[in-house]
Amino acid sequence: MLVRRTVRPRGPGVAGFLHPYRFPGRRVSPAATRAASGGAATGRTRGDNRGMNPLLSRLQPYPFERLRQLFAGVSPNPAYRPISLGIGEPKHPTPAFIKQALAAAMETPGHDLALYPPTAGTPELRQACAGWLQRRYGLSVDAATQVLPVNGSREALFAFAQTVIDPGRPAVVVCPNPFYQIYEGAALLAGAQPYYAPSDPARNFAVDWDGVPEATWARTQLVYVCSPGNPTGAVMPLAEWEKLFALQDRHGFVIASDECYSEIYFRDEPPLGGLEAAAKLGRRDFRGLVAFTSLSKRSNVPGMRSGFVAGDARILKQFLLYRTYHGSAMSPIVQAASIAAWNDEAHVVDNREQYRRKFAEVTPLLEKVLDVRLPDASFYLWAGVRGSDTDFARDLLAQYNVTVLPGSYLAREAGGVNPGAGRVRMALVADTAECLEAAQRIVQFVQNRKP
Ligand SMILES: Cc1ncc(COP(=O)(O)O)c(C=O)c1O
Numbered sequence: 001m002l003v004r005r006t007v008r009p010r011g012p013g014v015a016g017f018l019h020p021y022r023f024p025g026r027r028v029s030p031a032a033t034r035a036a037s038g039g040a041a042t043g044r045t046r047g048d049n050r051g052m053n054p055l056l057s058r059l060q061p062y063p064f065e066r067l068r069q070l071f072a073g074v075s076p077n078p079a080y081r082p083i084s085l086g087i088g089e090p091k092h093p094t095p096a097f098i099k100q101a102l103a104a105a106m107e108t109p110g111h112d113l114a115l116y117p118p119t120a121g122t123p124e125l126r127q128a129c130a131g132w133l134q135r136r137y138g139l140s141v142d143a144a145t146q147v148l149p150v151n152g153s154r155e156a157l158f159a160f161a162q163t164v165i166d167p168g169r170p171a172v173v174v175c176p177n178p179f180y181q182i183y184e185g186a187a188l189l190a191g192a193q194p195y196y197a198p199s200d201p202a203r204n205f206a207v208d209w210d211g212v213p214e215a216t217w218a219r220t221q222l223v224y225v226c227s228p229g230n231p232t233g234a235v236m237p238l239a240e241w242e243k244l245f246a247l248q249d250r251h252g253f254v255i256a257s258d259e260c261y262s263e264i265y266f267r268d269e270p271p272l273g274g275l276e277a278a279a280k281l282g283r284r285d286f287r288g289l290v291a292f293t294s295l296s297k298r299s300n301v302p303g304m305r306s307g308f309v310a311g312d313a314r315i316l317k318q319f320l321l322y323r324t325y326h327g328s329a330m331s332p333i334v335q336a337a338s339i340a341a342w343n344d345e346a347h348v349v350d351n352r353e354q355y356r357r358k359f360a361e362v363t364p365l366l367e368k369v370l371d372v373r374l375p376d377a378s379f380y381l382w383a384g385v386r387g388s389d390t391d392f393a394r395d396l397l398a399q400y401n402v403t404v405l406p407g408s409y410l411a412r413e414a415g416g417v418n419p420g421a422g423r424v425r426m427a428l429v430a431d432t433a434e435c436l437e438a439a440q441r442i443v444q445f446v447q448n449r450k451p
Pocket residue numbers: 088151152153154155180226229230258260293294295296297302306307
């Protein structure tokens with residue numbers, strides 16, 4: 001999925017890349033940048049990178065790679081069976097009708113494997129996506145120009161940066177901190193510099209847009225929004241969207257709104273979508289805004305790789321062009337099953353109910369011993385552990401055989417602070433009984449821990 005780009009050297013070129021935020025006025029090598037940000041080496045050395053895209057060496061190890069390193073040499077207590085709250089992979093069963101739609105498509109001429117699918121998707125799929133936007137957010141979008149199917153939101157979030165960023169100009173990509181690591185990799189491989197805007201625990205983990213320096217906004221070409229957020233579960237309210245749109249009008253950047261957790265929520269009101277916010281604020285052409293939506297979590301089909309993007313028709317036209325060359329058309333079979341999934345809401349209501357019941361049982365237990373509360377949305381608990389998050393995760397595995405993800409692995413140090421430090425992410429994706437057992441073990445672990 002990587003794209004080789006020609007990056008016009010800026011000043012010292014890639015090897016002497018100037019990191020204006022962490023090291024004002026100093027030239028640092030990518031390796032030094034990695035070390036300074038607390039990232040372990042990717043295993044790649046300059047030597048085996050010869051002839052390769054040099055930007056690859058700037059990628060950070062994925063959180064689960066770091067977790068493997070943290071757990072190397074740890075022997076989990078064999079008295080307990082392993083429970084993982086580590087990976088954010090839905091575990092509720094895939095609805096039978098989606099599997100049946102997949103199987104039926106195989107036998108349906110025109111939807112089967114005998115054809116190359118169009119990158120833009122079938123009109124039926126685009127219409128199904130547009131219909132869902134109408135029902136979910138009350139939006140009227142043009143299915144022909146304002147919707148595009150994607151093979152899961154991850155590839156699309158990555159590819160989008162390659163489409164919209166002009167590496168010939170100073171390029172900054174602003175992303176939340178903590179954040180979904182694809183944003184950072186997408187920025188780096190597009191030849192841009194990530195800027196990590198921290199989320200503020202005192203304001204329900206709202207991203208501190210006001211803290212981004214004006215000079216940084218001036219160079220910003222792309223902003224990733226993640227609402228509901230991973231790992232915080234926070235939903236961005238309308239007032240924050242208004243602020244971000246005002247900044248966009250001033251500085252001309254594009255907004256990528258990652259909304260893959262939009263259907264798993266715990267409040268009465270469903271999470272506000274980016275396009276919905278734009279429409280409410282009179283930006284009916286969605287200028288400069290593209291929303292990323294996915295079936296993975298909504299319909300428990302992470303293996304199907306299906307989602308869609310919607311928004312600014314001018315940007316989507318270029319995104320389609322990029323995707324045509326990239327070769328990221330969706331399989332006709334997956335398209336057929338996706339139509340069935342987008343057109344059905346009953347399974348989504350049921351799925352949400354399962355999460356609500358699970359969180360209602362698990363959260364009060366953990367609240368007694370950790371700084372945690374029910375999030376707005378998503379399937380994560382983002383818990384303060386009072387102390388080192390990595391020690392917590394390592395000791396918990398050793399003593400109780402429960403895996404959680406250290407929060408510092410999901411964030412970057414910026415301004416001397418890693419906003420994920422002292423927190424862990426717990427994905428409540430397994431069934432309720434297993435999550436409850438994990439919670440009970442965590443309670444014991446915390447209560448027996450020496451301060
Ligand atoms: C915030 C966020 N965005 C996007 C994705 C990608 O999901 P998918 O590619 O399955 O749509 C994930 C997956 O965990 C995620 O947590």
